[in-house]
């Protein structure tokens with residue numbers, strides 16, 4: 174195992190800084206950098222041609238001017254879509270970025286990434302293999318800049334199969350049966366939990382397993398503070414600057 178991940182933050186920018194710029198676009202990652210965010214989360218999917226792209230929904234409709242299933246189109250088409258105007262006309266030039274374009278930007282900014290694997294059912298192996306291949310140069314030199322996560326157990330298992338060294342986070346929307354055994358068997362470094370199901374007892378249990386604990390998606394400062402008081406290491410937020418600022422103020426106040 175290479176150097177374990179160091180989570181040098183208590184806030185992860187969700188889909189970049191998606192309250193301020195269209196989610197999962199370069200504008201959103203640039204905004205996160207401008208806000209001083211050290212870690213960002215984003216979602217990856219696979220286009221018809223195999224290209225790994227940064228996008229959240231199965232369909233294009235909500236966050237672009239395209240229509241229908243993302244997987245029906247090659248990147249030569251997807252890259253022409255407007256992925257910004259739905260958010261605000263000022264972002265009309267935004268495109269659906271490739272995984273590599275985002276990773277290159279983050280590396281230049283010395284930022285870290287939680288890459289969430291969103292595979293279409295039955296396509297988990299393909300997306301995991303392509304993602305790891307595209308990132309191989311980065312992973313060999315700086316494994317600790319990245320955590321891969323997924324709601325799909327299959328995707329997590331393929332991640333571990335194809336990369337014995339990569340840092341894996343288990344995503345939980347509900348408390349699934351056997352999640353602890355699966356988490357240990359995959360050797361996850363972290364558990365990423367829907368904050369709405371988090372309790373002080375479960376936080377204690379996860380920290381007792383020696384895992385990093387992250388909660389999504391937290392946009393309320395007082396909820397973030399409650400989660401931190403239970404031992405939660407970091408929260409995913411659409412407004413990372415507001416959570417960072419509040420954390421800094423309360424730390425200064427305590428000192």
Ligand code: G3P
Nearest residue numbers: 214216289322365389409
């Ligand atoms: O990775 C945390 C969070 O992003 C998971 O949910 O739907 O926002 O991708 P979602």
Ligand code: MG
Nearest residue numbers: 214215216289
């Ligand atoms: Mg996500």
